[in-house]
Amino acid sequence: MTDQTPSAAIPSAPITQDVMTLPRKLPQTDRINLVGLTRDQLRDALIAAGTPERQAKMRVGQVWQWIYHWGVRDFADMTNLAKDYRALLAQHFTIALPELVTRQVSSDGTRKYLVRIAGGHEVEVVYIPEEGRGTLCVSSQVGCTLTCSFCHTGTQKLVRNLTAGEIVGQLMLARDDLGEWPVQGAPKDETRLVSNVVMMGMGEPLYNFENVRDAMKVVMDGEGLSLSRRRITLSTSGVVPEIARTAEEIGCLLAVSFHATTDEVRDRLVPINKRWNIATLLDALRDYPRLTNSERITFEYVMLDGVNDTDADARRLVKLIQGIPAKINLIPFNEWPGAPYRRSSPERIRAFADIVYKAGYASPIRTPRGEDIMAACGQLKSATERGRKSAAQIAAETAAS
Template sequence: MSATAPITQDVHTIPRKLPEGPINLVGLRRDAMRDVLIEHGTPEKQAKMRVGQIWQWIYVKGLRSFDEMTNLSKDYRAKLAENFVIEVPEVVTKQVSEDGTRKYLVRIAGGHEVEVVYIPEEGRGTLCISSQVGCTLTCSFCHTGTQKLVRNLTPAEIIGQVMVARDDLGEWPEPGTPNDEARLLSNIVLMGMGEPLYNFEGVRDAMKIAMDPEGISLSRRRITLSTSGVVPEIAKTAEEIGCMLAVSFHATTDDVRDKLVPINKRWNIAELLDALRAYPKVSNSERITFEYVMLDGVNDTDEDAHRLVELIKGIPAKINLIPFNEWPGAPYKRSSNNRIRAFAHIIYKAGYASPIRKPRGEDIMAACGQLKSATERARKSRKQIEAEAGISGNA
């Protein structure tokens, strides 16, 4: 397979053809917005200016109605309303955890639903967004992975998650007031439902909008894309997005990683690490985050910790240790606190940051690996999950 070819698992990952009717301006990059405005009667000489005006209203002020775009003439606003819409996903439910984490179930075209999580922290707030309906990777420790893949999200559906979160947080500034530097939503992580690099173009276009300095204006260093290891797309991510990179690593041998993260059977640990070594140089990112979920008796020994240190030598890195977030039917148990601390100490002594992630939103099933849309939450039995993962009931 060519390294430049789109990477997909099956035809269902391709977004369905959009229904005919008004065009949604959300999710269009500036050049695409310019093209559709010209196609629908905007004079070519005015198009760049009009894009700038509309962009500000949508992505700085958060407006959804053309009538409110007061620096445009009434006739032009009427013409826009005839041909275009400004639409974001619909919030179906919102849950708020005891720790302040918010989980949104949002509905997109076709009646599908995905989950979005906002995690407040001191001095910052992180939004965990989804890139696919369901997931194709079937990682055996991940609840999201037990939901079958339906389709990729469009750029509008991806950036729309950011917009609905800002709606709920009341973070769109009032017209005429300066942008506030202290943001409630300061970071984005592509760690929700789906594998972002199986929807590369949709994710790229949405993140370009998020990073646009005259709109939502998030620095590329405040956006982290998490992949399970779609090796051919990693270099493209460095070149075309340039955001921070996180890797769902989770094991130090191919035998174990094959079971935990089945994509390893296609691109093994050695191939993945080769791609990661080149990433910081190309994207100018400071370091790569290795995500490592701690599974009792599976990947949490001292030997695993020492192997991990050897494997990542030469890669600017930090290792996020993630206590396993259990879910109904999960075939694993969380490593003990003492085991996690011992593992972290070995990594720290080797010179790497090894923060232990504090589980957030567990009471509303919003923690890492727990996302799964309510309409497709039919639970498999523990025995089914174990059989698919190729593991024993004692894992």
């Protein structure tokens, strides 16, 4: 992930895992997948398939509601459309989601999904239930190019960007698993199990800008999945040229994987800092709340023992962000096999938080979620990639023996 979710000890409890046997490659089809198309793209596709242009706006609204409000996957079930038109849709289009490979449930209720996309590649998605809300952590790339030294995903090479459909499909898959789609004829239920989306999964969202933007347009549309822009947070490690564009073309809340108060330390933790340093990044962030009417920017700060957790770091941090409406999420480091860092002590984290709070900034310390299933932020890495690495290590050990 582009930032870290906290991870203290979690009480031991059984971990449940559902494993499905699936083909190594998803079935290929010449039909166009409607999932992830924006309204304009859907309109063009329907017209190209033979929908009269004068009917296109109405048809877009009907199909859109079936897919994104009701969660329907079969055109035959779109009962307010004529049978011959449903047949036309089925001939040219499909409604396809990523395939669920495994589902793990943590002792704290966190769910981690391993999903397979076209080409047999795999990404991880995490659902975090909380009182009165539920947050889905969505991936934007297979792997990552950023090589942040504290992040497990950063040890996996970038394979490819996800399409808009593969991004939207993660939310739809989670709603499938949670049974969240409304039932026709049943009383209206306003409860949202997935009430928030965070683009903090595998990959750097701003290195896949167009697909992320289009996916968020679908998710924010009020006649479908209907999550407001204030319920969506995009996390970036600091791709400066795309920050203003994010404000203008997406307009969601912004989080920044900050993690250091000097360029020397941030160069090591977040290597993209060598391209756009702290001063350049902060200059780009100062206009973001104004451009989007966002209340504040979230600065993600992973607490690493002896690296970035001193009182001097805390004082530098509040001085650096002065003038930016902000909150600071302090994140105890989530350890993973072979990690080069240790988590700061609870006492050190509290002392750091106290300095930030007294300077006038909210400084919540994240509650650990899903660490027992490697679902915490910074820990995501596909099972396929872990398997390949394990096989390579075994081969190397065998050759050396």
